[in-house]
Amino acid sequence: MAKDHRAGSKVRGDKLPAILMASHLLEGDTVFLGDSGWTMDPTAAKIAHDAETAAVMEAEGKAAAAANTVIDPYLVPVDLTDHGLPVARHFRDAMRQKGPSIHPDMGKQAEFTPLD
Amino acid sequence: MYRYDEFDERFVRERVAQFRGQVERRLDGSLSEDEFKPLRLKNGLYLQLHAYMLRIAVPYGTLNSRQLRMLAHIAETYDKGYGHFTTRQNLQFNWPKLKDVPDILGLLADVEMHCIQTSGNCIRNVTSDQFAGVAKDEVEDPRPTAELIRQWSSLHPEFVWLPRKFKIAVTGAEHDRAAIKVHDIGLKLKRNDQGEVGYEVIVGGGLGRTPMIGKVVREFLPKDELLAYLEAVMRVYNSEGRRDNKFKARVKILVHETGEEEFRARVEEEYAKLDGPTINAPEEEVERIAAYFAAPTYEDLPETSQVLEQARAIDPELDRFVAQNSFEHKQPGYIALTIALKEIGAVPGDMSADQMRAFADIAEKYSFDEFRVTHSQNLVLPHVRKDDLPAVHAALKAAGLASANAGLITDIIACPGLDYCALATAKSIPIAQAIAKTFADQERQKAIGELPIKISGCINACGHHHVGAIGILGLEKGGRENYQITVGGDATEHASLGERLGPGIDAEDVPAAIEAIVETYLAEKTGEESFIETVRRTGAEPFKAGFAAFIESRTAQHEAAE
Ligand code: HEM
Ligand code: SF4
Numbered sequence: 001m002a003k004d005h006r007a008g009s010k011v012r013g014d015k016l017p018a019i020l021m022a023s024h025l026l027e028g029d030t031v032f033l034g035d036s037g038w039t040m041d042p043t044a045a046k047i048a049h050d051a052e053t054a055a056v057m058e059a060e061g062k063a064a065a066a067a068n069t070v071i072d073p074y075l076v077p078v079d080l081t082d083h084g085l086p087v088a089r090h091f092r093d094a095m096r097q098k099g100p101s102i103h104p105d106m107g108k109q110a111e112f113t114p115l116d
Numbered sequence: 117m118y119r120y121d122e123f124d125e126r127f128v129r130e131r132v133a134q135f136r137g138q139v140e141r142r143l144d145g146s147l148s149e150d151e152f153k154p155l156r157l158k159n160g161l162y163l164q165l166h167a168y169m170l171r172i173a174v175p176y177g178t179l180n181s182r183q184l185r186m187l188a189h190i191a192e193t194y195d196k197g198y199g200h201f202t203t204r205q206n207l208q209f210n211w212p213k214l215k216d217v218p219d220i221l222g223l224l225a226d227v228e229m230h231c232i233q234t235s236g237n238c239i240r241n242v243t244s245d246q247f248a249g250v251a252k253d254e255v256e257d258p259r260p261t262a263e264l265i266r267q268w269s270s271l272h273p274e275f276v277w278l279p280r281k282f283k284i285a286v287t288g289a290e291h292d293r294a295a296i297k298v299h300d301i302g303l304k305l306k307r308n309d310q311g312e313v314g315y316e317v318i319v320g321g322g323l324g325r326t327p328m329i330g331k332v333v334r335e336f337l338p339k340d341e342l343l344a345y346l347e348a349v350m351r352v353y354n355s356e357g358r359r360d361n362k363f364k365a366r367v368k369i370l371v372h373e374t375g376e377e378e379f380r381a382r383v384e385e386e387y388a389k390l391d392g393p394t395i396n397a398p399e400e401e402v403e404r405i406a407a408y409f410a411a412p413t414y415e416d417l418p419e420t421s422q423v424l425e426q427a428r429a430i431d432p433e434l435d436r437f438v439a440q441n442s443f444e445h446k447q448p449g450y451i452a453l454t455i456a457l458k459e460i461g462a463v464p465g466d467m468s469a470d471q472m473r474a475f476a477d478i479a480e481k482y483s484f485d486e487f488r489v490t491h492s493q494n495l496v497l498p499h500v501r502k503d504d505l506p507a508v509h510a511a512l513k514a515a516g517l518a519s520a521n522a523g524l525i526t527d528i529i530a531c532p533g534l535d536y537c538a539l540a541t542a543k544s545i546p547i548a549q550a551i552a553k554t555f556a557d558q559e560r561q562k563a564i565g566e567l568p569i570k571i572s573g574c575i576n577a578c579g580h581h582h583v584g585a586i587g588i589l590g591l592e593k594g595g596r597e598n599y600q601i602t603v604g605g606d607a608t609e610h611a612s613l614g615e616r617l618g619p620g621i622d623a624e625d626v627p628a629a630i631e632a633i634v635e636t637y638l639a640e641k642t643g644e645e646s647f648i649e650t651v652r653r654t655g656a657e658p659f660k661a662g663f664a665a666f667i668e669s670r671t672a673q674h675e676a677a678e
Contacts, residue, residue, distance in 0.1 A: 011595070026143065027213050028168035068145045071163065091597065092534060096165050100535040102463055102545050106196055106211075107166050 011077045011089045019045040019086050020057045021096060022064070022073035030096045030108070031070060033057055038070060041112045042097040047078070047086050085115045117178055117486060118263050118408045120228045127271070128225045131232060135159045136218035143215075158238075160231025161217055164536045170209045170217060171234040172224060176244035176262040176286075177205035177489040181476035184487075186227040188472035194220055199472070201457060201465040203529055203580055204283070205243050205489040206234055210536055232270065237278045239269035239350075243285045245293045246490040249409060250498050252446045256305045256313055258288035260406040261342065264397055267405075268343050275350055279357035280365035282350075283322075290609070295491060297321045297330045297611035298583055300367045301349065306336070314338045319349055319379070320371030321611070323577035328368040329611050331376045333383055340402070344395040348387035352379070412484040412499060417449025421502035434509050436558065437520040442505075449502055454522040455495040455512065460556045463545050464530045465493030474515035482508050491580075492529055492568070494522065525567040525634070526552040529580055533573025533590060534597070542590025542597035544573035547626050554627040555634075564634055567647045570605070583607035585648045586633060587614040588626065599626050603633060603659045604651040615656040617663040621670075629666055636662035 020033035031038040032045035048054035061073030078086035088094040099107015142152040160171040195209040242262040249257040287294040288305040296302025302318035321330025428435040443452040479487040488496040512518040533544025570584030581587035587602040602614030
């Protein structure tokens with residue numbers, strides 16, 4: 001079901017730069033593909049600036065899903081902050097990068113350096 | 117309260133063991149996500165935006181203190197210290213880990229709880245009137261019926277893979293507090309002219325993307341024929357309901373496409389073929405179940421309590437709380453008390469583990485160890501002695517549970533929305549919080565009176581927005597969250613669907629728009645009319661005009677600011 005509601009696909013225009021986001025099978029947490037494997041930290045997400053890198057990352061995501069590490073990996077179009085950190089362009093993906101807006105004490109926003 | 121027999125106990129334990137095996141096989145890769153998903157959903161486990169979510173069944177919304185203490189323990193040990201009560205009278209945990217879920221299910225089984233029938237295309241947890249067994253306008257307690265349906269439907273081999281989910285609600289009262297007209301099947305216990313008890317059977321109501329009010333398919337069904345008749349309805353649905361298109365698979369679409377007359381005829385035809393006596397529950401079983409719901413041993417008390425009257429006279433806060441949150445009990449000297457999980461600025465329906473423990477103590481001491489969950493995401497202490505009310509109020513207040521706004525404009529229903537839900541198109545909880553803050557003033561709330569606002573974060577309508585006196589639906593428009601507002605929805609015996617007032621608006625404009633709508637109501641209202649009564653009389657037109665004026669002034673302000 002999540003597939004029908006993937007926000008990244010709704011973003012108009014350029015789909016790059018992008019990061020790869022998924023859910024961790026065992027924990028359920030949102031995870032990002034980093035330079036070496038999956039990370040819970042949104043600031044450590046690897047950024048694809050070109051289509052080739054994005055395609056390689058997407059393939060890595062599919063392989064990880066097939067290997068039962070993550071669920072439902074997908075590319076998320078992002079904007080870069082002044083510090084070069086990736087912020088999802090769609091508000092739904094941005095919510096996943098942060099955690100619930102009503103609980104600043106929970107989710108990524110409580111555990112990691114903020115993106116912006 | 118219903119207690120498990122060995123059969124229930126064994127069934128629930130077996131399901132826990134099965135699920136433990138399924139999780140193990142998922143983790144070692146022998147089950148793929150596509151194979152595992154329907155299995156986890158059968159056990160109430162969803163995957164949301166940030167984490168898994170576990171939905172725990174609260175059959176017909178009845179719980180005891182031991183169960184609530186266990187929920188508090190689970191919230192603290194395996195989650196983030198709170199739980200969320202939903203519009204289907206269930207409880208959700210928002211942060212469980214997959215690896216912990218079998219253990220959580222085991223702990224739930226220890227207190228006769230489970231997550232079965234909270235998800236998937238089966239007959240879901242049956243919901244009921246939160247004042248069951250208490251209300252003066254009740255023909256009969258609806259919970260024995262709800263429990264009977266639970267037992268019949270839990271393992272019914274024919275109905276485990278229906279075209280779509282199936283929700284049944286039962287009320288025993290004249291005034292419908294269970295929203296039976298917007299369920300797949302709604303049952304109302306009633307008496308016929310001969311004084312016999314039976315059911316009015318309503319089929320094909322529902323919300324979601326195609327909201328519909330249910331149709332009466334049987335005016336009076338003798339009480340002992342219930343299961344066979346339900347089986348006939350389910351058979352017609354199971355064989356003729358659409359499986360080609362998920363959005364058209366609910367029974368409401370079948371009733372609509374077949375036509376009310378024809379659908380009724382099909383059900384009666386099927387019913388005639390069934391061998392009723394082999395399906396209907398034997399009388400002893402019906403009586404056995406009913407005995408569990410026998411009234412507690414009340415004391416003989418005068419209707420008025422001097423203790424309470426005196427306390428109210430000197431404590432305006434207590435006075436306001438009792439005036440707003442109490443519900444007349446059929447037993448003299450008692451009342452039922454609504455605990456609104458709606459403190460201004462709080463998340464509607466959320467309860468912390470500490471509050472759960474405090475509330476468990478209160479229910480145990482003052483309400484025969486029983487409480488209820490309401491579809492408005494509130495709780496009810498069903499049997500409180502009026503003499504005890506001052507003490508109960510003090511204990512609730514100490515736990516942050518004495519919000520005196522039951523039924524008022526700040527008692528808002530909101531689905532989880534984009535803060536948690538993977539299907540959401542917009543946030544819904546922050547909208548509820550902003551409106552509650554806008555109308556926080558007690559006197560103002562009182563002047564506005566009863567006004568149910570209901571908010572959903574997408575067209576699935578889990579927040580019942582179609583039947584809110586004011587309904588708010590969050591959508592996505594042009595990459596932003598956008599909110600459509602309706603008025604005139606009603607979930608009671610006068611069920612109706614709300615009418616849209618105009619174009620969608622931005623999140624930050626919603627509280628002011630609600631103020632404009634309330635102004636229209638206060639200007640139009642005659643006498644003691646409630647909001648919904650006014651809308652019913654005037655129609656939506658004056659509200660549309662008020663809303664249009666609001667949009668115009670808003671646009672002018674935005675332009676001036678630029
Ligand atoms: C992960 C969370 C949830 C998911 C995936 C979900 C999914 C859905 C879907 C797809 C529908 C539309 C069904 C249809 O029209 O056929 C729906 C309806 C509904 N859901 Fe949810 N929901 C979720 C959470 C909730 C919550 C938290 C509540 C209670 C607050 C709830 C109560 C309802 C109700 C009352 C309806 C409308 C009644 C009807 O079935 O027509 N759901 N839900
Ligand atoms: S209405 Fe939509 S956003 Fe709200 S809980 Fe249901 S599916 Fe999620």
